[in-house]
Amino acid sequence: MLSTFGAREKAMYEIEINDKSYQVAPKSQKLNTGLINGNPYEIDFIKVKEGEYHLLYNNKSYNVELIKFLEDKKHMELLVNGNKYTVAVKDEFDALLENLGLDMSLGGAEKELKAPMPGLVVDVLVEVGQELKDGEPVLILEAMKMENVLKATGDVKVKSIEVTKGRAVEKNQVLVNFE
Template sequence: MTNYRITVGDQQISATPGDIEDLDIIRTSGSNYHLLKDNKAYQVQLLSADYLEKRLKIAVNGTTYEIEIEDEYDQQVKEMGLLAVAAQKVNFINAPMPGLILDIMVTEGQEVEAGTPLLVLSAMKMENIIVSQGEGVVKSIPVKKDEAVEKGQLVIEME
């Protein structure tokens, strides 16, 4: 079962999908929600969302909070120190785990910047967006949409 680590300021909260499903929350309009927790009512407004970075900015009864959500994959990447390695310039993008290529978001010859989404890899019932770790030009894409890949397999070559 997937466990989530939710960071609000300096506080970390663990949650399971069951915890999320058990929330008594309804949308009242647009980005406004009504939440009941322990017989207390809360007015929640979604102020901004960066789904790629899994960060939200919400207001709860008028108080603003910035939230970062990490699933098990994000936690593993952080614990393995892969984020530190990602800051280095790479010429080869390899599949971080076995999975299925759901979408390729770049083309050969395309210039990309750090943070540019390159492809979507479905693994462990999750969609993972693989992003560029630096600037460069896509030299080749040896995989195709709907192709299964193995861990470590070359998926994009950069120059």
């Protein structure tokens, strides 16, 4: 499942499971061996069917069902042997952005979309009055030589658009207002 998030060899991940953090360093793309909080691990897993897996870890058997998966937010909900777990994954890039104070999300169904960093508005993808669902793109902001698609994190309606295509913006500048 981590491979769906784009696992890389020699990568380090911070995985939060029900508010408890783990540092995970897989040794290969297969993710079945590596280190968890500095301790070696080995996991055998097979896909039983779509959304269901069987794992062997520390001589224990686990049945895992994927309940919810939000790839763009690197978040999933799992049912493991009948117990529900919420899992969030951060890689080095996510940690770097967080340390720099750059958040690529809207942070919930807020009333304003603010620029997470200084940049240039490449495109405005919405119109006043348009209703958006969670995860739908709002606008494209170019920053640090990358195009970043800013998305709605809740169901919202566009009240006003405060920027135009081609305009430079500063960090925390209001880009779009929502109802």
